[in-house]
Amino acid sequence: MKNEELVKLLTDSCVEIGDVMFYLIISHVKTAQHLTLSHIKVLKLLEFKKGLKMKDISEKLSIAPGGATYIIDGLIKAHLVERYRVDKDRRIVYIRLTEEGHKKLDDLREAKRETWKQILADIPSQELGELMSGMGIVKKFALRIREKELI
Numbered sequence: 818m819k820n821e822e823l824v825k826l827l828t829d830s831c832v833e834i835g836d837v838m839f840y841l842i843i844s845h846v847k848t849a850q851h852l853t854l855s856h857i858k859v860l861k862l863l864e865f866k867k868g869l870k871m872k873d874i875s876e877k878l879s880i881a882p883g884g885a886t887y888i889i890d891g892l893i894k895a896h897l898v899e900r901y902r903v904d905k906d907r908r909i910v911y912i913r914l915t916e917e918g919h920k921k922l923d924d925l926r927e928a929k930r931e932t933w934k935q936i937l938a939d940i941p942s943q944e945l946g947e948l949m950s951g952m953g954i955v956k957k958f959a960l961r962i963r964e965k966e967l968i
Contacts, residue, residue, distance in 0.1 A: 831955075841932050855880075855888045856897075857925065860914065863898060864922055865963075868911040897921055 843854060852860075858878055863869060869877075875885035889912055892898040897918035900910050914922070937945065 838929075838932065838936075841936075842929050852921075852925075853888075855884075856892055859885075859888055859892060860897060860918060860922055860925075863912065863914045863918070868901070868913045870909060870911055874912060892918070 843857075855878075859874060862874065862877055866873070866877075871882060871885055871889065874889070875882045878885065880888075889898060889900075893900065895917075896915055898912050899915050900912055902908075902910060937948075940948065
């Protein structure tokens with residue numbers, strides 16, 4: 818099989834797995850954590866970008882500034898993020914995760930782990946070993962892409 822064909826088949830599989838995982842995780846997490854998908858997106862964005870302006874958040878999430886403000890206000894009310902200013906320019910307001918926000922992200926990660934455990938539990942050992950090998954490769958390249966996007 819040609820490389821292009823393999824890439825297409827793997828891409829299709831990854832998309833299908835991603836769709837299933839997205840549904841399972843979001844449905845479990847939203848119920849358990851009382852968060853909307855927009856809240857989760859902002860928390861994940863702030864996890865990797867340590868302090869962002871409202872404008873940056875709205876642009877990264879492709880939402881209107883007013884929508885970003887509404888989401889941030891809800892997260893502030895829940896004590897998951899906070900606004901702050903820096904001495905260099907007191908006019909600019911930044912948003913960052915609070916300690917509670919970091920804990921909420923840990924809870925979200927644990928919910929994802931539990932969902933994956935349910936999926937992987939029935940796979941035979943030999944196939945799990947093969948899967949681990951392939952996932953290691955995917956993880957390496959996914960992390961590389963994430964690092965480029967965060968710069």
